[in-house]
Amino acid sequence: MGLMSGKNVVIFGVANKRSIAWGIAQALHREGARLALNYQNERMEESVRKLAAELPGDTFLAPCDVTVPGDIDKFFGRLGKEFGPLDGLVHSIAFAKREELGGSFADTSWDGYAMAQQVSAWSLIGLVKGALPLMEGRDASVVCLTYYGAEKVVQNYNVMGVAKAALECSTRYLANDVGPRGVRVNAISAGPIKTVSAMGVSDFGSLLDTMAQKAPLRRNVDQGDVGNTAAFLLSNLARGITGQTIYVDAGYSILGL
Ligand SMILES: NC(=O)c1ccc[n+]([C@@H]2O[C@H](COP(=O)([O-])OP(=O)(O)OC[C@H]3O[C@@H](n4cnc5c(N)ncnc54)[C@H](O)[C@@H]3O)[C@@H](O)[C@H]2O)c1
Numbered sequence: 001m002g003l004m005s006g007k008n009v010v011i012f013g014v015a016n017k018r019s020i021a022w023g024i025a026q027a028l029h030r031e032g033a034r035l036a037l038n039y040q041n042e043r044m045e046e047s048v049r050k051l052a053a054e055l056p057g058d059t060f061l062a063p064c065d066v067t068v069p070g071d072i073d074k075f076f077g078r079l080g081k082e083f084g085p086l087d088g089l090v091h092s093i094a095f096a097k098r099e100e101l102g103g104s105f106a107d108t109s110w111d112g113y114a115m116a117q118q119v120s121a122w123s124l125i126g127l128v129k130g131a132l133p134l135m136e137g138r139d140a141s142v143v144c145l146t147y148y149g150a151e152k153v154v155q156n157y158n159v160m161g162v163a164k165a166a167l168e169c170s171t172r173y174l175a176n177d178v179g180p181r182g183v184r185v186n187a188i189s190a191g192p193i194k195t196v197s198a199m200g201v202s203d204f205g206s207l208l209d210t211m212a213q214k215a216p217l218r219r220n221v222d223q224g225d226v227g228n229t230a231a232f233l234l235s236n237l238a239r240g241i242t243g244q245t246i247y248v249d250a251g252y253s254i255l256g257l
Pocket of ligand 1: 014039064065093094095145147190191
């Protein structure tokens with residue numbers, strides 16, 4: 001019996017095989033969960049559909065762009081009818097314009113700031129609100145993905161650092177809000193992993209190199225490391241944990257100099 005046997009989980013953020021969300025989907029599938037996935041738009045549908053086909057079982061798929069008015073409600077309306085109640089939700093989505101992920105932080109535009117906040121932080125609130133009627137009273141668990149640049153200055157991470165700070169704080173406010181209804185909310189702070197989104201951060205390669213040289217475990221983490229921790233947080237083993245940011249970073253965040 002897997003850790004997630006008999007559990008229904010929706011995952012937002014699979015785009016391709018490098019996506020952290022795909023690592024999470026594989027871990028949850030291995031542990032026996034039944035899965036639902038979104039795809040952001042028609043352009044991404046084929047790639048997500050192909051990946052979903054690699055998971056034996058009846059994976060639910062539907063579009064959802066968190067910036068399109070009505071998309072979140074439509075998604076959960078269909079999910080409730082065609083997939084059923086939910087025991088878990090994974091938020092693994094973020095976006096900032098490439099020009100905001102490098103250069104001077106003082107040049108951050110309002111448009112760029114607002115876009116990063118809407119997609120990367122507000123969307124957690126929107127998705128939890130949409131999912132709540134399907135999760136209420138089921139000991140459900142929500143997991144989102146954050147990065148150390150929320151707390152400390154990481155060169156070039158810029159506007160995304162501010163969005164991740166909002167995401168981590170929203171995790172705590174949501175945990176307090178939905179806890180009485182039996183829903184836990186936690187964040188995983190993952191070390192740098194080479195994905196399409198990550199490559200948008202200027203000089204991302206040097207984050208990977210620094211981490212592998214300096215982290216206590218002297219290596220980078222991967223999608224499998226994050227997937228396993230997400231499976232733990234979504235499972236009943238973590239039933240006493242909520243509102244926390246859990247580091248999956250080979251220990252990098254404990255270092256001073
Ligand atoms: N890769 C890293 O180094 C790293 C480290 C820590 C945290 N994270 C976080 O992990 C999460 C997943 O990122 P990833 O690195 O796997 O990259 P990715 O590019 O594979 O995933 C990003 C996802 O966000 C989705 N997305 C973007 N805008 C959207 C919108 N408007 N509506 C719906 N979905 C939208 C994309 O479709 C994509 O699936 C993000 O929150 C990211 O900030 C990544």
